[in-house]
Amino acid sequence: MPKFVVEADGGSRGNPGPAGYGAVVIDGVTGETLAEAAEYIGVATNNVAEYKGLIAGLKAAKALDPAADIHVRMDSKLVVEQMSGRWKIKHPDMKPLAAEAGRILPTGQVRYEWIPREKNKHADRLANEAMDAGKKGKQWEPSGSTAELDAKAGRKATRPAAAPAALGPPGDAAAGAAKARAALAASFELSAAVPEQATPSVGWGAADLGTPATFVLLRHGETALTPEKRFSGSGGGDPELSAVGRRQADAVATALAARGTIQAVVSSPLLRCRETADAVADRLGLDVDVEDGLRETDFGAWEGMTFAEVRERYADDLSAWLASPGVAPTGGGESFSAVATRVAATRDALLARYAGRTVLVVTHVTPVKTLVRLALGAPPESLFRMELSAASLSAVAYYADGNASLRLLNDTSHLR
Numbered sequence: 001m002p003k004f005v006v007e008a009d010g011g012s013r014g015n016p017g018p019a020g021y022g023a024v025v026i027d028g029v030t031g032e033t034l035a036e037a038a039e040y041i042g043v044a045t046n047n048v049a050e051y052k053g054l055i056a057g058l059k060a061a062k063a064l065d066p067a068a069d070i071h072v073r074m075d076s077k078l079v080v081e082q083m084s085g086r087w088k089i090k091h092p093d094m095k096p097l098a099a100e101a102g103r104i105l106p107t108g109q110v111r112y113e114w115i116p117r118e119k120n121k122h123a124d125r126l127a128n129e130a131m132d133a134g135k136k137g138k139q140w141e142p143s144g145s146t147a148e149l150d151a152k153a154g155r156k157a158t159r160p161a162a163a164p165a166a167l168g169p170p171g172d173a174a175a176g177a178a179k180a181r182a183a184l185a186a187s188f189e190l191s192a193a194v195p196e197q198a199t200p201s202v203g204w205g206a207a208d209l210g211t212p213a214t215f216v217l218l219r220h221g222e223t224a225l226t227p228e229k230r231f232s233g234s235g236g237g238d239p240e241l242s243a244v245g246r247r248q249a250d251a252v253a254t255a256l257a258a259r260g261t262i263q264a265v266v267s268s269p270l271l272r273c274r275e276t277a278d279a280v281a282d283r284l285g286l287d288v289d290v291e292d293g294l295r296e297t298d299f300g301a302w303e304g305m306t307f308a309e310v311r312e313r314y315a316d317d318l319s320a321w322l323a324s325p326g327v328a329p330t331g332g333g334e335s336f337s338a339v340a341t342r343v344a345a346t347r348d349a350l351l352a353r354y355a356g357r358t359v360l361v362v363t364h365v366t367p368v369k370t371l372v373r374l375a376l377g378a379p380p381e382s383l384f385r386m387e388l389s390a391a392s393l394s395a396v397a398y399y400a401d402g403n404a405s406l407r408l409l410n411d412t413s414h415l416r
Contacts, residue, residue: 002068003028006057009075009123010049011131015260018134019044022126023057025064028071035060036142038126040134046260050076051097053123054083058104070110075117075124077263077357078285084112090285091257116356117211211356212397214407215347216262217368218252218280218360220272221245222390229306233364234270234295235333236303241275248391248415249279255414256360257283264354267362268294276391277362288362293346296364300333325380336366336380343370351398368394375404391415 005028010021019042025035037056041049054074061070074080081087082098089098117124130140222245225232232239241249256262257280266289267277277288302310310318310330317330325336350359361371369383375396376382388394388410395408 002065004034004061004064004068004070006054006061006070006072007074007120007123008050008053008057008072009120009127010046010051010053011124011127012044012046012049012260013131014043015258016043016045018042018131019046019049020127020130020134020140021049021053021056022123022128022130023053023060024122024126025057025061028069033122034064036126036145038130038140038145040130040139042134045093045258047076047078047091048093048097049127050074050079051094051101053127054079055097055101055104057123058101058110062105066105068109070105072110072112073115073120074112075115075120077114080112080114082285083110087287088285090282094285210400212399212405213351213354213356214358214395214397215350215361215371216256216358217371217394217396218276218362219365219368219388219390219392220268220270220276220362221248221252223272225304226390231299231302231305231307231310231329233297233299233303233333233366235298235300238271240271245272245390246275246279249276251414252276252391252393253280253283256280261358262286262360263357265289265360265362266291266294266350268292268296268364268367270295270364273362273364277360280360280362291346291350293342293349294361294363294367297336297339297366298329298332298334300329301331302329302333322384336370336383339366340370340374340380343367344374347371347374371396372406372409375406386410389415 005026006023007026008021008023010019012019018040020038020040022038023036024033026032027034037060039052039056041052044052054072057072058070061068072080072083078087082089082094083101089095126140126145129145133140221241223232223239224242225239226242226245262280262284265277265281265284265286267273269290269292273294274288274290281288301314305313314330317327320327321329325340328335328338350361365388366383368388369386372378372386372394373380373382386409389412391412393408393411393414395406397405397407399405
């Protein structure tokens, strides 16, 4: 039985916006390109374009040999997991596309595999060629494509040297800064050794570290306690979202669905986070993984109180807490140092699980601020100098060398 590899991709410049797909069928034994397909499909989302690419690739493979064993490789985790039957298909735009893809060939002939984007360059290039053609009011033509040549050149290119081992745990800015200094020093040494007439290399001169893992950090929507600015951690009640909070969760879901970049959703176990996460996941057609390490600080005896009430009743304890991250709230609560240890361990576990992917992390004020603080290498007192609104979005990208990059902080544009 022939063995074909189908690689497919789709993209949207605006999400939704001008969109196109690309697909290639490759001989599973020789690696020879057997067929290519690409098309500009007008205004659509990333996910719709990705499914269209899958459908085109499967149809092309069936036309070559309807009895072939098909190995589909895509960088869309959503499509791969849904077509593999591991994720539910909830979005109304996705259901008919998934059904169409499933009817092309018998289920037993097709298996799916997620691959990083950098390993899907042939299909990605085809999709971009289709979108470029659409921008000119045309459709993609095989005669004008260079996708196969580019893919072959990429496969033949010398692989970059492996990145040096990280100097610290992922997300700790000190490790990344040390790595950057070492790379910069190496680039200066290289430049000094190059004769005057030669052109020195541009950039850091370090290895390509690949696609970072990106955590999109979402603080849950409002509860009844939020506008009153009361301590609401994991040691008191477990309040649900208020009517305002539910509207905020819907607004976030709409905004993230339009962007189309989220590949997985994880949440604190507390109800306000799970309700927020469910609102987004339902819109995206994803499941929610619950992570206990993302829970809010236990504020001990202060749970449910305002800052003024705590200062009136526990003035000395409050002063000590504000002065040192190692001091816990009154009554056996959790210190910021303990929270940082817990959150860092959870971060590392998530990074190992979701390497190279974009993950929505639905959690609370302290965990979000802690992740930002660790990424920046900022001192513990910086927690008191960040504003973090209900249902706000922040984002941190984590690279293979241990470096982290803060991409966004306290974005509330989707709530306006």
